[in-house]
Amino acid sequence: MNKKLFKSIREYKKESILAPILVILEVLMEVLIPLEMAKIIDVGIANGDLGYIVQRGVILVIMAMLALFFGVQAGNMAAVAAAGYAKNLRHDIFYKVQDFSFKNIDHFSTSGLVTRMTTDITNVQMAYMMSIRLLARAPIMILLSWIMTLMINVKIALLFLVVIPLLGGTLLFIAKKAHPHFIKVFDEYDELNNSVQENVNAARVVKAFVREDYEVNKFHGVSDYVYTLFTKAEKIVAWNSPVLQFMMYAVVILIALIGGxxxxxxxxxxxxxTSVIVYALQILMSLNMVTFVFVMIMIAEASTDRITEVLDEVPEMQDKTDAVKEVKNGEIVFNHVDFSYAGEGGNLSLKDVNLHIKSGQTVGIIGGTGSAKSTLVQMIPRLYDVTSGAVKVAGVDVRDYNLEVLRDQVSMVLQKNVLFSGTIYENIRWGDEHASDEEVKRVCRLAQADGFVSEFPEGYSTMIVQGGNNVSGGQKQRLCIARALLKKPKILILDDSTSAVDTKTDALIRKAFREEIPDTTKIIIAQRVSSIEDADQIIVLDGGKIAGVGTSEELLKTNAIYREVYESQVKGGEEDE
Structure with missing residues (x-):
């Protein structure tokens, strides 16, 4: 397995070392037991010496008890070490993902990351537990059993020198043939998990379009492929048992002939x-153990590579040693900004963007689908880094800020609103975990959420289910706005975050912004002109370029795109009336 991952063993090194030591002690007892049995048969029973039989019998029982004790303790130590190792790996991957930028996360699918933290880590855990137990046990057992056999009968010991490499090589060959199929399986697990995740997340859409049969067939397709791969691998591995049984009986027959x-x-x-036959069985079973562990290690090897991909991913955004740790105000400047999701040489989503937004201003952004509205605002809290040019907040390049400090002062309500499992109180306190109940209620009043929350039987203690599916889209948006306000940011960005609320509520939210947070820079992306009509300045985006900047009145005179949207919405609405 990858040495890099062994760093995650950390505080479980003691158990990882003690487990094989205890296994070796267990093996010593097990190897000595057949020797004592031989003495009981050849001396005690042959001479009819009951005292000798009892004496050796007591020693035999003590050895068996010691073997049992060492075996149980070794199992406990191996279980603790493997479970702790898996816990640390999950910790390391999860913490690593927290440092990822959006660009880093884009390298992996959500289902792929989930599979790595569940199935893949379980495979590594099992392989590690087997390794520190069976890989310590099998070689020592084979060596000591062979030495004991050599002391009893040289011919039989020489027979083992032929059988051991022959059987071991055969079993390893079988394991290697199965390996490629196991590797393919775990790539398909990502597809399987992705299918389940999509289906559950989009359950309402699936039912609305009556696409259950399609989703079932899609799932069956991936599931059947996983089944096929596993079946191929298991059919190959299934040869282990008959090959081992054949060799075992063949060896016993040869031992009986030579021994007879x-x-x-x-x-x-x-x-x-009798003792030689026992040693033969111990050697053969140990070879089978080695093969079993080898198969487990090969399965885990594929998982190890996938885990290492995440741990080796270099976070695109890292703080400088002299990072600025204070955001003085909400002034924003875009200076000849170009941006491409593919990086240098890729197609530009933003092209030569130049903007100056004064601290405390309310700025509206409007544009057609795909005009890069969301992309533009994601540059401010540095969710992505510019490809060229610079974005400055309070006169400082965002790349020079401490990331935590910058993002703490830039509250962003994303286009896809997310609530987490927990109470409404707990969800709002994502903005400030130390906020009082009254502060939570105050920001909810600003976001026009207090009214509907108060109507719930349990009020602010109402539980939000996973994904916030027990509240409406408009309610979810208002709760997310309240959460953002609780941070008391210098800059507040609403990325089409009032699209699901009615125009009256939208107007009340904007009124609350003007009156309660006048010093906060407010950037509102909207499809409705009414949501941004009273903004200090409106930015019109078209194809990643700024097509116009000004007040609503100015743009009506100078910008054809804004005028067309305005007329289609305002005049269209009047005609409908």
């Missing part, structure tokens, strides 16, 4: 033959 001749000629005792 030795007993007849008086060079070997019956008890010794």
């Amino acid at each position: 001749r030795s007993i007849v000629f008086g060079t070997m005792e019956t008890g010794e033959l």
Whole structure:
């Protein structure tokens, strides 16, 4: 397995070391037990010495008890070490993802990250537990059993020198043939999880369009492919058992032949033959263990590579050592900004954008679908970095700020509103975890959310289910706005965040902004002209370029795009009346 991942063992090194040591002690006891059995048969039973039989029997019981004790303790240590290792890996991946920029996250699908933190880590956990137990046990067992056999009968010991590499090589060959199929399986797991995730998240759409059968067939397609790959791999691995059984019986027959001749000629005792057969079984079973662990390691190898991809991903945005730790005001400047999601050389989403937004201004952004409205505002809290040019907040390039400080002063209500499982209080306090109940209620009043929240039987203690599916789209938007306001930011960005509320509520929210947070710079992306008509300045975007900047009155005179949107909405609305 990848050495890089071993760094995640950390505080579980002691258990990881103790487990194989205890396994070795267990093996020592198990190897000595057949020797004591041989003495009981060859000396005690042969001579009819009951005292000797009892004496050796007591030693045998003590050895068995010690083997049991060491085995149980080794199992406990291995379980703790493996579970702790998996816990640390999950911790490391999750923390790594928290440092990712949007661009980093775009490298991995959501289902892919989930699979890595669940199935892949479970595979690594199992392989690690097997490795520190069975890989310590099997080689020691094979070596000591062979030495004991050598002490009893040299011919049989030499037989093992042929059988061990032959059987071991065969079993490893079988495992290697199965390996490619296991690798493919885990790539398909991503597709399987993605299918489930999409279906659950879009359950309402699926039912609205009566597409359940289509989704079921799509799921079955991926599921059947996973089944096929697993079946191919398991069919190959299934050869392990018959090959092992064949070799085991063949070896026992050969031992019986060699041992029988030795007993007849008086060079070997019956008890010794019994112990040699036990040692043979121990050697063969240990070889099977090695193969089993090898298969587990190969499965885990594919998972290890996928986990390492996440851990090796370099966060695109990292704080400078002398990062600025104070945002003085909400002034924003775009200076010849170009941006491409593909980086240098890619198609530009923003092209030579130049803007100056004064602190405390209310700015509206309007434009057609795909005009890069969301892309523009994502440059401000540095969710993405500009490809060329610079974005400055309070006169400082956003790349020079401490990321946490910058984003703490730029509250952004994204286009896709997200609420988390928990109470309304807990959701709003994402903006400020130390906020009082009264502060939570105050921002909800500003966001026009207090009215409907108060009508819930449990008020602000109402539980929000995963994804916020037990509140309407407009309610969700208002709760997200309240959460953003609780941060008391220098800059507030609403990315089409009032699209699901009626025009009266929208007007009340904007009125509250003007009266309650006059010093906060407010940027409102909207499809409705009425949402931005009273803004200090309106930015018209077209194809990633600024097509016009000015007040509503100015743009009506100078900008054809704005005038067309305005007339289609305002005049169209009048005609409908």
